[in-house]
Amino acid sequence: MSVDVGRNQLRVSFSVQRDAALSMPDGSPAALLTFYGAECGMKAAILDRLGLRSTAQLPEHLRNHDLHRLAKELRLPPSLCKRMQPCASQNAHEQVAFAELHQAWRYGRSLRRDHEKEALAVLRELLDWCRQELRT
Template sequence: MVLQVGAKALKKRRDELKVSAESVEAHSKDDAATAGLLLFYAAECGLKERILFRRGLRDTAGLEPTHDLRRLAKDLGLPPAMHSALNRLGSCRLHSPAGASIALADLHQAWHYGAKLDGDSEREAKAALRALITWCERD
């Protein structure tokens, strides 16, 4: 069963998750994964809230259940300036000799399960997530 959530709840949760991510980063420099996960879900909530608003939908019942931020952004028709943020998210790499890339739709899983990410790549991904959140706040 998929939980159905309204736009107001998504917007509130976006804001709560963003604040929580900032708090984690301020108080625990060694916990980049938790901050990244919170930012990912804040961006997801923000994008879904904007889709509901633009489509005039009451809740997420009319949306396909997904964590794919690229798909959500495509549904919104983000402006060209936001495409660079999405491109940065698509190039997040694991911290390993091979440095395998992580698909944007799977980035939350990497943070969720504690996969070690390349430091620069992780910083870029978090900056991109913040850019998406800011866009949602201003849209």
């Protein structure tokens, strides 16, 4: 079951999570807040563009953590979308999809440092885009 929230709640959550992530030292907690901040900002932008009030009104395919799909819905530059790549795990031959990075950081899965660094760079670009789009 998902929790539905309004456009203004998403805007506030975006700002709070972005500011908290930027004030923290690098690591999983900051990465997690960066991911969730980008998700909230992108969903707020989609609600704005579609004239919707709540996430309850979003189509089912946008009611998840798939930032790539949200980015495509917002028509973000293909060059940015292409950079939303899976990250390799540090000690295994497994990969973590970009949409599931929040789980890796939440549960403590170690990621290859270079992959994680690139994912965080993309997430920070998404935060910057959201800040400009939402004028916050």
